[in-house]
Amino acid sequence: MSNPSDFFSNKRSGFGMMPDMEEEQFLLWQNLLEERTGMCLAPQRKSFLQTSLGIRMRELGCDDYEDYYKKVTTGSGGGIEWSILSDRLTVQETRFFRDPDAMAFVKNHLLAMVKTAPQDRSFDILSMGCSSGEEVYSLAMLADECLSHLGFKYSVTGTDLSTVVLRKARQGKYPIRKLETLPASYRQRYCIAVENNEYQIISGLRDRTCFSQVNALNLDAFPVSGLSIIYCQNLLIYFRRWRRREILNALADRLVEGGILVTGLGEMVDWQHPNLVQVDSNKLSIYVRRDNNNQMGGR
Numbered sequence: 001m002s003n004p005s006d007f008f009s010n011k012r013s014g015f016g017m018m019p020d021m022e023e024e025q026f027l028l029w030q031n032l033l034e035e036r037t038g039m040c041l042a043p044q045r046k047s048f049l050q051t052s053l054g055i056r057m058r059e060l061g062c063d064d065y066e067d068y069y070k071k072v073t074t075g076s077g078g079g080i081e082w083s084i085l086s087d088r089l090t091v092q093e094t095r096f097f098r099d100p101d102a103m104a105f106v107k108n109h110l111l112a113m114v115k116t117a118p119q120d121r122s123f124d125i126l127s128m129g130c131s132s133g134e135e136v137y138s139l140a141m142l143a144d145e146c147l148s149h150l151g152f153k154y155s156v157t158g159t160d161l162s163t164v165v166l167r168k169a170r171q172g173k174y175p176i177r178k179l180e181t182l183p184a185s186y187r188q189r190y191c192i193a194v195e196n197n198e199y200q201i202i203s204g205l206r207d208r209t210c211f212s213q214v215n216a217l218n219l220d221a222f223p224v225s226g227l228s229i230i231y232c233q234n235l236l237i238y239f240r241r242w243r244r245r246e247i248l249n250a251l252a253d254r255l256v257e258g259g260i261l262v263t264g265l266g267e268m269v270d271w272q273h274p275n276l277v278q279v280d281s282n283k284l285s286i287y288v289r290r291d292n293n294n295q296m297g298g299r
């Protein structure tokens with residue numbers, strides 16, 4: 001799991017000296033980020049904020065935090081500038097099969113679900129905060145392996161706030177070093193070598209995926225339901241606890257009976273939902289949706 005202290009990652013180098021940010025200014029940026037992304041920026045991350053803003057401001061020839069704040073928050077250009085800035089500020093680290101234990105659980109669960117599924121069932125999977133797509137394609141590989149030969153349909157949808165990572169995800173092209181965590185059998189079956197020493201996910205698998213910009217703070221605008229698997233790892237860790245609870249409650253309502261919600265270990269330790277049962281494991285943070293006739297008390 002990513003460390004919350006890495007939230008502001010000093011991704012770009014070449015930063016010159018910027019004026020020190022006043023406390024009042026810091027609070028403004030802190031509030032803007034939390035309001036728009038849900039992410040909390042601890043006071044000790046002020047220097048990261050300053051560095052990241054400074055790099056972007058230098059690109060624009062701007063040296064005043066207040067002027068830049070106005071640029072980001074006003075007019076139609078503000079939206080475009082915000083999407084550039086937010087992409088640079090958020091942690092987007094990801095990799096294929098990042099959490100092998102959770103992926104193994106997903107595979108076994110899919111295999112168990114198909115045993116009793118009607119032949120016309122489609123298994124729809126969601127990856128929230130999918131970054132550049134590795135998680136989506138890992139899930140698609142598992143689904144393809146478990147379901148395709150039996151004639152079952154499946155889809156994997158990846159969502160993220162950042163349009164920049166979503167563009168990369170749609171392409172499904174990765175340098176060879178990104179394939180290191182991908183088991184060799186999947187690499188051989190689902191990746192092909194393309195130009196520039198890169199590998200691309202085969203079109204047959206990409207065709208089963210789709211990517212969409214969705215803010216986890218606004219799930220009402222994303223009316224998807226009947227999901228068999230919801231994967232939500234390394235996103236909630238940056239949010240306040242009440243927000244994590246709200247998001248998980250909203251996601252729980254989108255699962256089919258027997259569907260699973262996969263979160264990162266330690267991301268939400270004391271959350272319960274009347275329709276979900278937590279898998280008993282110290283390596284996993286996974287919840288299974290019980291059947292609707294078997295509910296318990298409130299949330």
Ligand SMILES: C[S@@+](CC[C@H](N)C(=O)[O-])C[C@H]1O[C@@H](n2cnc3c(N)ncnc32)[C@H](O)[C@@H]1O
Binds near residue numbers: 090094
């Ligand atoms: C650390 S990555 C996790 C990627 C992947 N889930 C994994 O575990 O490898 C977190 C992702 O969440 C996205 N994100 C941050 N705030 C978000 C929000 N409010 N709504 C949707 N996505 C968000 C970021 O853009 C980033 O791509």
